[in-house]
Amino acid sequence: MSTKTSAATSTELQDIADRVIAQAGNGEQIEAYVSRGQQTDIRIYEGEVEHFVSAQSEGIGIRVINDGRTGFAYAGTLDEGAVASVLAEARDNVAFGTPDKWAGLAEPDGVAVIEQELWSDALAEYPTEAKIELAKELERLTRAADGRVRVDDSNYSDASGEAAVASTAGIRVSGRENGCFCSVGTLADDGDETQTGFGFAVGRSPHEFDLGKAASEAADRATRLLGATKPPSKKITVVFDPYVTAQFIGILSSALNGENVAKGRSLFANRLGETVASPLFTLIDDPTNPKAYTATDIDGEGLAARRNSLIEAGVLHGFVHSSYSARRAGTKSTGNAVRGGFKGTPGVGCLAMQLQPGSRSQAELISDVADGVLIQSVQGMHSGVNPISGDFSTGASGLLISNGQLGRPVREFTIASTLQRMLQDIVEIGGDVDWLPMRAAGVSLVIDDVTMSGA
């Protein structure tokens, strides 16, 4: 959500939210979140439009707190009668919550908002025909990149949304945001063998797309695994591609979440001030950096988003908080409330993580590795990594490294360790920062002593 309001659109949503909270009774706290969105999804297959989706949605979520008990309800419509019954349902649900002395809404904290450019007129005005053309062009470029490559699908998507939140605690913000991306899925064949790849282009508007890069990456990802074999099982040094590091850092978000810490569900609980990682490891969450794909100016409760230091030179420095987790921990919100839309209440999460980069290129990092593997993709991060126990095991594919040289491609193996050990075993961080369309920026990362399981 952005504070860059548009008088033409956001007033209506703000009015709906205002009208809801005006009905608060004595001792009753109410928060109303109202949103409306539009999306376009275009899929091209073999030069033709396979599907074209054009749709609008809207909804409201209402949270009511009374005597420390919370109730919530939502509806996917802004119809006046529906809004009234959502409020009635949320109030009815209050009685079934357990009193919680920390329950409550965020209060304005005076932290100044650092405005971000979250709305692009160039995207809003971009013609439909040209969007179709972009996806067709991406398919053509990808096919042309390598003769062994087939295109599974080529896609263009954009979304725009506006939202308003109002609460009896004095929060009142609204804003709008839009964004777009193109993606392509590839297949590469060699005899009986088929491998897959993907590529993407993102931008505030289609004018920022680099379709050529998306096409060549998609072709490369699929073809580089042709002929890959299963490696032997052994302890090894891994070099993570920036795209893999971003996923690895993303897992730490759960352990740095102040609510998980308070509830004893984090491997970092009770470790503030202790050394939890190699001295090379400095991690921040900074949604105010405009280079971050997930840059934002307002968090899910309507407080200013801000820069927070999480781990400094290996020492655990802080956690991220919403107003609820902050009250429990006896501290202040760090502006890290996250909300997945009108269907839920805010939780806690990192918004835009970044690892402090080193100075060398990936090739230079690899040149120092005697026996290792460059991990280009991982499979099963959601099923084989437990951010509570720290157990880490994931399927992977990539290239073997021998005496500083890249070797043959390998697939169908796993890499395993624990998150605790991997953080300590970091050997070097690259200088090749990549602002990926994810909640964490990517950078090459070298980790020692990881178990590779294959044949």
Added chain:
Amino acid sequence: MIDQDVLERVLATALHSGGEFAEVYAEDKQSTTAGLDDGRVEQMTSGRDRGAGIRVVRGDTTGFAYTADLSETGLRAAAQAAGSAAAQGGGGTRTVGLTRQAPHQVNTIEIYPGTVGKATKVAMLQRADEAARSSGAAIAQVSAGYGDSRKRIIVANSDGLLAEDEQVRHNFRISVVANGDAGMQTGFESLGATIGFELFAANDIEELARTAARQAITKLRARPAPSGSVPVVIKAGSGGVLFHEACGHGLEADLIAKSSSVYRGKVGQQVASPLVTLVDDGTMAGEWGAIGIDDEGHPSQYNELIKDGVLTDYMWDHLRARKEGHAHSGNGRRQSYMHLPMVRMTNTYVLNGTEDPEDIIRDTQNGVYVAKLGGGSVNTASGDFVFGMTEAYLIENGEITEPLREGNLIGNGPQVLLDIEALGNDFAMGNPGTCGKDGQGVPVGDGQPTLRVKTMTIGGTAA
């Protein structure tokens, strides 16, 4: 929800710009969820989702639009948007006469969620919390969730089909954290069915909580899982996800059509061990993936996919069946009215074999016994898949011994199917699952008897 004559006019509007096929899918869903964490019922949530998705097919192009406005004006606006999305210009007038299909009832609902008090639902959470916490001093944290939903759907298309269904689901989940000298471990159990609140009369929530607690406590003394390729025995009802990932997705006709499945062109060929007969069954009453009709209005079916190891057929949705002149299989599903339907599984399972499960373990000299699998994923083109072992043990000299820490299992689908060398006679269905494909989640079930795979790669750290 919507009158028949309105549906007929909306379909005519959708076809106005020259489409060959049009469809209206409307749903009205009411849901309740309640979550307990850290000893407190944090919040009860009531939700209402109501709307319609309209698609128009012209040639190989599908136009799709959706709306939360179920009035005739709202529906016709969406129909127009979908029609012009499918084709610019064109024209022509077609009228549609709908024939209401006989109801195809698969699931029986005794107690509707709306007739049960919210206090009764919340009380189950507290009982589960107490049962888990009283399972041992090591239990440090418990969270539990209750959910119910009642969804009415109506599907009408320009072939004249008009069908309706009601889907009522109840589910419960519990996660537990145990704290020991060597750190924390977790346990998880869930329960879900496409039936009414009577689900909780037939199943003991407190026992479910104690099972989750035992899992976490047992893992506190777990040793690192082995690294490398070993024989794997999978307990009945805990490994259906293996077939869902290893071959289920690869048998979806949309992936076959694009040659992005390793099973393309293999009908009639031996693709699995002769022990394996695999079905996808939307009619399995009460199961998490059971449906009366699919989300394109076709009755659910029992579909045999692999018979004695030989591939018999794929799964189909309307578009693919229409294009290839194949019969519908009742596998056209979507997450909600905001999504296009595609080929999806329902309840996918392997039929019983003949062996005593005890013998299967005894005949395994050294290996790993998986008592519970977590989530997984597959690359349908290469066949490579992974999934997490959330409860596993070592097998040493034919006996189950030490518990193992969590790790991923990895394999290649076609290879693993051929490597199934023992199949038990103790078939069981597994936990309710949510299958994700192309960004959409739908409820699915899976099941299998105890079985042994000759060799799979375990992603542990022990030599």
